Amino acid sequence: KQEVTQIPAALSVPEGENLVLNCSFTDSAIYNLQWFRQDPGKGLTSLLLIQSSQREQTSGRLNASLDKSSGRSTLYIAASQPGDSATYLCAVAGNTGKLIFGQGTTLQVKP
Amino acid sequence: GAGVSQSPSNKVTEKGKDVELRCDPISGHTALYWYRQSLGQGLEFLIYFQGNSAPDKSGLPSDRFSAERTGGSVSTLTIQRTQQEDSAVYLCASSSGGSPSYNEQFFGPGTRLTVL
Numbered sequence: 637k638q639e640v641t642q643i644p645a646a647l648s649v650p651e652g653e654n655l656v657l658n659c660s661f662t663d664s665a666i667y668n669l670q671w672f673r674q675d676p677g678k679g680l681t682s683l684l685l686i687q688s689s690q691r692e693q694t695s696g697r698l699n700a701s702l703d704k705s706s707g708r709s710t711l712y713i714a715a716s717q718p719g720d721s722a723t724y725l726c727a728v729a730g731n732t733g734k735l736i737f738g739q740g741t742t743l744q745v746k747p
Numbered sequence: 748g749a750g751v752s753q754s755p756s757n758k759v760t761e762k763g764k765d766v767e768l769r770c771d772p773i774s775g776h777t778a779l780y781w782y783r784q785s786l787g788q789g790l791e792f793l794i795y796f797q798g799n800s801a802p803d804k805s806g807l808p809s810d811r812f813s814a815e816r817t818g819g820s821v822s823t824l825t826i827q828r829t830q831q832e833d834s835a836v837y838l839c840a841s842s843s844g845g846s847p848s849y850n851e852q853f854f855g856p857g858t859r860l861t862v863l
Contacts, residue, residue, distance in 0.1 A: 669848065679751075679838060680854040687849055725790065730774060732803055733842060733850040737790035 642738035657711040672725040717732030751855035768824045770839030785835035
């Protein structure tokens with residue numbers, strides 16, 4: 637059974653810092669990995685999708701990497717801003733596309 | 748273009764009543780997913796529809812839960828005889844339904860269900 641773990645559960649940093657969020661999964665037979673952002677009381681916003689054959693994806697200040705064989709992904713946020721404060725969720729997809737989620741990392745960026 | 752929409756945004760019901768939650772996927776998306784987000788369990792998959800294929804119901808927690816998708820578009824999740832443990836946020840997502848490798852899912856805002 638696929639299990640997804642995110643570390644740390646919570647993170648507080650001063651504005652401007654670069655930071656890394658970690659995601660690990662137990663079964664390497666994935667088709668893709670998605671990173672999402674969730675603001676309090678809101679739905680999920682897709683940030684990045686990495687196909688199983690890819691090593692990384694970049695969007696603006698975000699960079700996500702994938703090491704499928706070791707069951708790990710990282711989300712790198714450069715020059716963090718208070719507006720980046722949210723919960724970040726990692727999810728892996730099997731052959732039907734249904735997502736298995738981690739518990740999330742709650743990020744607070746202090747001005 | 749319009750994203751995934753869900754209604755109602757909030758629903759409060761009494762234990763034992765039936766509820767219906769609605770999801771309107773992104774136009775043209777053939778795949779539709781329901782998930783549940785609760786404090787104790789995090790985000791869990793419930794059910795998946797892909798085109799005209801039989802739905803994958805493997806995540807439904809009990810036979811009180813059912814879902815249908817009419818005309819390959821709008822979906823309704825029904826919970827019969829609601830229990831307090833059904834209280835959660837119910838999220839719907841849709842995707843283009845192509846290869847699972849790049850099957851990016853887009854989520855609606857969710858329906859917050861509270862069972863008293």
